[in-house]
Structures are given as structure tokens and as C-alpha cells.
Amino acid sequence: MKSTSDFKKMKQKNEKVVMLTAYDHPSAQLAEQAGIDVILVGDSLGMVVLGYETTAAVTVDDMIHHGKAVRRGAKETFVVVDMPFGSYHGSEDRTLEAAVRIFQETGANALKLEGSGKVIDTIRLLTSTGIPVVAHLGLLPQSAAVEGGYKVQGKTAAAAEQLIRDAVACEAAGACMIVLECIPYQLGEQVSKAVSVPTIGIGAGAETDGQVLVFHDTIKYGNHHIPKFVETYANVGDDIRAGLEEYVAAVKSGAFPSEAHRFTMKEDELVALYG
Numbered sequence: 001m002k003s004t005s006d007f008k009k010m011k012q013k014n015e016k017v018v019m020l021t022a023y024d025h026p027s028a029q030l031a032e033q034a035g036i037d038v039i040l041v042g043d044s045l046g047m048v049v050l051g052y053e054t055t056a057a058v059t060v061d062d063m064i065h066h067g068k069a070v071r072r073g074a075k076e077t078f079v080v081v082d083m084p085f086g087s088y089h090g091s092e093d094r095t096l097e098a099a100v101r102i103f104q105e106t107g108a109n110a111l112k113l114e115g116s117g118k119v120i121d122t123i124r125l126l127t128s129t130g131i132p133v134v135a136h137l138g139l140l141p142q143s144a145a146v147e148g149g150y151k152v153q154g155k156t157a158a159a160a161e162q163l164i165r166d167a168v169a170c171e172a173a174g175a176c177m178i179v180l181e182c183i184p185y186q187l188g189e190q191v192s193k194a195v196s197v198p199t200i201g202i203g204a205g206a207e208t209d210g211q212v213l214v215f216h217d218t219i220k221y222g223n224h225h226i227p228k229f230v231e232t233y234a235n236v237g238d239d240i241r242a243g244l245e246e247y248v249a250a251v252k253s254g255a256f257p258s259e260a261h262r263f264t265m266k267e268d269e270l271v272a273l274y275g
């Protein structure tokens with residue numbers, strides 16, 4: 001199992017950190033077998049697995065339920081679990097209660113929080129409690145309703161400078177990694193130079209210390225919208241549909257089940273039964 005200091009060393013050696021989301025046991029197993037460095041149980045769970053329109057519907061219990069399944073499927077991989085919408089913006093007590101529950105019950109290696117401002121204090125609070133924290137700056141899906149949608153962030157010099165300051169503050173507060181979502185690649189590079197912890201980009205260009213993608217986007221599974229910054233590396237949705245159509249056709253035609261799939265009774269038992 002890699003540790004937060006291993007990821008820092010990877011950055012020093014210019015070795016890319018590969019992060020992928022996973023939400024259940026088989027996806028976590030496959031991610032681990034493929035050599036993914038960090039598995040993120042993202043609250044994108046809400047959209048890609050649970051069928052909600054946004055991440056705002058996802059609860060602490062949802063994250064725990066799926067986080068536990070991922071942990072069981074990927075025992076040797078560093079697992080990060082998202083704190084969901086609204087679970088870290090109330091009192092310190094309430095935040096700590098949610099964070100400790102998610103961390104203890106899932107057995108995650110770190111929790112991820114979106115945003116800066118007061119969230120910087122929360123990063124410090126969790127880190128001082130002994131919970132490693134991954135920061136998340138740039139596009140913040142949990143704030144999409146307030147921001148009026150999903151837009152590229154940090155496009156002006158002023159916004160870019162603020163984002164760099166926020167990243168530095170996240171590191172100072174103890175963040176062990178920083179996810180950068182949907183920012184110009186030039187800013188992705190600047191932020192990565194400004195901090196010593198790895199930056200993990202999604203729609204943030206090639207200069208970040210690592211990349212993260214959503215499992216279902218990467219392999220084209222499900223019919224949700226796939227953003228511009230995603231590359232797909234398989235098309236399992238089509239494979240699954242074709243397989244299921246074959247199953248339907250085989251049952252309808254009587255081709256399945258065949259003799260190979262059936263169980264049988266011995267002759268004397270049949271005689272005893274029917275005479």
C-alpha cells in the first residue's frame with residue numbers, strides 16, 4: 001500500500017500518479033489489478049451509479065455503503081472517499097462526526113473535500129485529528145447550483161492567482177494531494193509548481209502531477225454525458241448491451257439453458273417418484 005509520502009516522492013521523481021474513481025467491489029478489484037495508484041470513491045457516484053442529476057443528493061450513508069465495498073475490493077490500494085454535499089459545512093462537531101464515521105467505517109486512507117475559504121480550516125481540523133485530506137479546487141460540482149452550472153475556472157489572471165493562493169493554503173493546512181478540476185492547462189502547471197504535494201488534474205492539462213477520471217466515463221459504461229476532457233479507453237456499454245440482447249434471444253428461442261446447464265435425477269429415484 002502506497003502512503004502519502006510515497007505520492008510526494010512520485011512527484012519529486014516526475015512519476016505520474018494515476019487516480020480513478022470506483023464505487024463497488026468489482027470496479028475496485030479491476031482498478032487495483034490494472035495498477036491504479038489511487039482509487040477515489042467520488043460523489044460522482046450520485047450521477048454515474050445512482051442516477052441523480054447532481055452530486056447534491058448523495059449522503060454520508062451512501063458514501064459509507066460504497067466506500068466499504070471499494071475497500072473490500074482493493075485492499076492494497078490507497079482509497080480516498082469524498083465527503084458528500086453539506087456534510088462538512090456545519091459546526092466543527094458535525095463535520096468531525098461525519099468525517100470520523102466515513103473514515104472509520106470505510107477504512108479509507110483519506111477523505112476529499114471541495115473548496116477553499118472555511119474549508120481550509122476544515123482541512124486543518126481533519127488533518128490534526130489524524131485523517132489525511134485530499135483538497136479539490138477549480139470546478140466544484142457540489143457548488144454547481146450556486147455557480148450556475150459547470151464552467152472552466154481560473155481563466156482570468158485574478159482568478160488564477162486566487163487559485164494558486166488557495167492551493168498553497170491547502171498544502172499549509174495539511175492536504176496530502178490536490179485535485180484540480182476544469183482549469184486552463186497553464187494554471188494546472190503553475191499550481192503544480194507552487195505546491196510540493198501532488199496535484200491530480202481532471203480537465204487541467206498534462207502538466208499536473210497526476211490525472212483522475214471517472215470509472216464509467218473511462219470505459220463508456222452508462223449513458224450519462226461524457227465531458228470534453230475525458231478520453232475513453234473501452235466501450236463496455238455496447239459490449240454489455242450486446243451480451244444481454246443475446247441472453248434475451250437465447251431464452252426466447254430455447255437455446256438457453258442447454259443440456260450443459262441442467263441437473264438430473266438418477267434413474268431409480270425417477271422410478272420411485274413416478275413408478
Ligand code: KIV
Pocket residue numbers: 021040041042043044045082179181202212213214
Ligand atoms: O466525484 C468525483 O468523481 C470527483 C472527481 C471528478 C475528482 O470528485
Ligand code: NA
Pocket residue numbers: 042043044082141
Ligand atoms: Na467528487
